[in-house]
Amino acid sequence: MLDPQSGLSRQAAPKTGESKAVAAGRAVRSRSRLAKRAVAAFKARQLRNRFFAPTMFGEPAWDMLLALYLAEDSGRPVTVSGLANWSGYPPTTGLRWLQLLESESLVRRRPSPNDKRMFFVELTARGRNALDEFFSRAPTI
Numbered sequence: 001m002l003d004p005q006s007g008l009s010r011q012a013a014p015k016t017g018e019s020k021a022v023a024a025g026r027a028v029r030s031r032s033r034l035a036k037r038a039v040a041a042f043k044a045r046q047l048r049n050r051f052f053a054p055t056m057f058g059e060p061a062w063d064m065l066l067a068l069y070l071a072e073d074s075g076r077p078v079t080v081s082g083l084a085n086w087s088g089y090p091p092t093t094g095l096r097w098l099q100l101l102e103s104e105s106l107v108r109r110r111p112s113p114n115d116k117r118m119f120f121v122e123l124t125a126r127g128r129n130a131l132d133e134f135f136s137r138a139p140t141i
Helices: 020-051 060-074 080-087 091-103 125-137
Strands: 107-111 119-123
Touching: 020 060, 020 125, 060 080, 060 091, 060 107, 060 119, 060 125, 080 091, 080 119, 091 107, 119 125
Parallel strands: none
Antiparallel strands: 107 119
16 A cells, blocks of 8 residues: 555555555555556557567566566466566576566565476565555656
8 A cells, every 4th residue: 555655555554433444445446556557557668669679678677577566466476487478588588687686686486386397486575565666656658
């Protein structure tokens, strides 16, 4: 939930006279608003690539963070190879940038419970909070 005075808080604090359920509903609406802004940013990047060569604007880390943010909002787990594919980069490029994002504590890998060869990638709290803060402050596209 975004608090305009103090910045981001992941927990929705009830306002005076408001139940915890109402506060939680407010937090979901706020998160939904941020996700819509992220979708718009992702679509704008895809549109840009129709008019300009994608190699002109190489930002694999940002594309991967956007992809994870959108996947998290939809509740879908993302594999390492799926992240590279979804963000539009070859697997070797994806792995190199994934290592950087991990070293910055923005994402983490976790093993699949069903397949020991597969790993899922997810945002850390630090990564999610940074993206929430970015989309709460960024101008609308």
